[in-house]
Amino acid sequence: MLRTEGLVKSYGGRRVLDGFGVEVAPGEIAGLIGHNGAGKTTLVEVVSGLVRPEAGAVTVCGVDALREPRAARALLGVAPQELALYPTVTVREHLGLFAGLAGLRRAAARRAVATVAEELMLGDVLDRRCAVLSGGQRRRAQAASAMVGAPRLLLLDEPTAGADPQTRQALLTAVRARAAAGAAVLYTTHYLPELVDLDATLVVARDGRVVARGDRAALTADLPGEIRITLDPARTRPRLTDALRPRTREDGDDALRVATFDPPADLAALLSCGYAPLTVDVRRPDLDDLYAALAQPAG
Ligand SMILES: Nc1ncnc2c1ncn2[C@@H]1O[C@H](COP(=O)(O)OP(=O)(O)OP(=O)(O)O)[C@@H](O)[C@H]1O
Numbered sequence: 001m002l003r004t005e006g007l008v009k010s011y012g013g014r015r016v017l018d019g020f021g022v023e024v025a026p027g028e029i030a031g032l033i034g035h036n037g038a039g040k041t042t043l044v045e046v047v048s049g050l051v052r053p054e055a056g057a058v059t060v061c062g063v064d065a066l067r068e069p070r071a072a073r074a075l076l077g078v079a080p081q082e083l084a085l086y087p088t089v090t091v092r093e094h095l096g097l098f099a100g101l102a103g104l105r106r107a108a109a110r111r112a113v114a115t116v117a118e119e120l121m122l123g124d125v126l127d128r129r130c131a132v133l134s135g136g137q138r139r140r141a142q143a144a145s146a147m148v149g150a151p152r153l154l155l156l157d158e159p160t161a162g163a164d165p166q167t168r169q170a171l172l173t174a175v176r177a178r179a180a181a182g183a184a185v186l187y188t189t190h191y192l193p194e195l196v197d198l199d200a201t202l203v204v205a206r207d208g209r210v211v212a213r214g215d216r217a218a219l220t221a222d223l224p225g226e227i228r229i230t231l232d233p234a235r236t237r238p239r240l241t242d243a244l245r246p247r248t249r250e251d252g253d254d255a256l257r258v259a260t261f262d263p264p265a266d267l268a269a270l271l272s273c274g275y276a277p278l279t280v281d282v283r284r285p286d287l288d289d290l291y292a293a294l295a296q297p298a299g
Contacts, residue, residue: 001026001184002047002153007056009042009208016042017053018208024184026152029175031195032188033287034205035297040188041081043205044157047186048078061152074103077151079143081158081188087131091122091141094130095148102149109148116144119174121167136167143171147178154178154185160194172197192287202287204294212294216287223285223293224259227267229277231255238274254278 002024009017017039024030032040045051047058049069058065058072065072077098086094092113099109117123120140125133133141143159156175160168175198179185187200195202195216202219204212212219224247231237233254240248244266247259256275260266263282270277 001028001061002186003057003059004043004047005057007043007046007053007058009039009046009051009053016208017046017056020056020205020209022186022203022210022213024153024186026182026184027179029179029185029187029198029200030203031198031200032186032203032205033190033192033195033291034295038205038295038297039208040205041157042208044078044080044155044186044188047153048076048080048155049073075151076153076155077102077146077149078155079146079157079159081161083138083142085130085133085138085141085145088129090127090129091117091133091144092126094141095126095144098145099148102151104149112148112150116148116174119147119170119177120144121170136163139163140167140171143174147174150178150181150183152183154183156185157188158190159187160189160191168194192291195287202290204290206295207297212290216290220285220287220290223289224261225263225285226283227258227260227263227270228281228283229256229258229270229275230279231275231277235276240273241269244269244273 005021007017007020008015020039020043034040042051046053047065049065049072060072061075063072063075095113095116096109099112104112117126120143122140122144125137130141139159139162143156146154160171163171172194175185201215203210231254244258249257251257258266
């Protein structure tokens with residue numbers, strides 16, 4: 001559905017895409033995460049034909065997007081990170097315009113506008129000019145513009161930035177529905193819990209390239225979890241074993257955190273050192289750990 005290979009794009013002599021390659025399948029929501037400046041928006045701009053790479057390939061549903069940008073553009077819907085709505089038209093006109101660009105005829109376009117407006121809670125503002133919408137309404141109108149033509153590839157660049165919880169939920173529900181209908185979705189966010197809600201696969205970008213790709217369970221399986229114990233600060237701390245010491249850090253006066261691949265064994269080791277925890281929490285590795293392990297920029 002979407003395939004990029006070896007994309008290179010430089011600004012001012014610095015490679016912001018440095019061999020970026022990723023595939024997204026029909027029905028898949030791929031969560032694209034990475035540090036500020038990792039190249040996520042640039043990738044979206046290249047795929048949507050706004051920026052031309054110096055090297056590499058982009059295929060959208062079998063269409064070579066660099067050779068045939070118009071044909072590729074017709075297959076995708078994009079909600080850019082920067083809000084881009086025509087201020088003087090109404091939301092209904094705006095969505096109708098995008099439905100028309102996607103090739104829908106008048107009656108089908110009207111139906112598509114009504115459906116997406118309901119999904120994204122825009123029914124009450126359909127006849128307002130885009131200029132007077134609130135920030136959250138603009139976000140939703142922008143996502144609706146990307147979705148109204150039922151594109152086979154949906155590119156959403158931080159679509160919930162600044163959205164309130166209700167707006168966020170409406171957007172996530174709409175995204176899930178598009179994927180369930182067979183669209184491939186590339187979804188950029190810094191808000192990692194959304195990717196759990198979306199049951200997204202992950203694309204981790206760092207310094208212009210993909211450093212990890214796969215499902216959450218597989219990617220986090222290689223990372224340690226954590227035992228956190230709270231202690232009575234008045235009691236003297238027993239000595240840790242050599243095996244535990246490098247994996248243990250203080251958390252304030254009264255708690256320790258131990259990175260662990262084997263919580264029962266490490267907890268038993270802590271107890272046998274003489275630790276008497278007041279509370280014990282065991283946490284499996286999550287997306288924050290994955291991000292911390294993989295997504296930090298070099299240098
Ligand atoms: N038009 C441009 N001219 C010059 N530099 C640019 C341009 N567009 C992007 N860059 C630079 O390219 C790098 C990658 O930017 P990009 O917006 O793709 O990152 P990002 O991963 O989307 O970051 P963020 O998480 O902050 O949105 C940044 O260092 C940015 O300053």
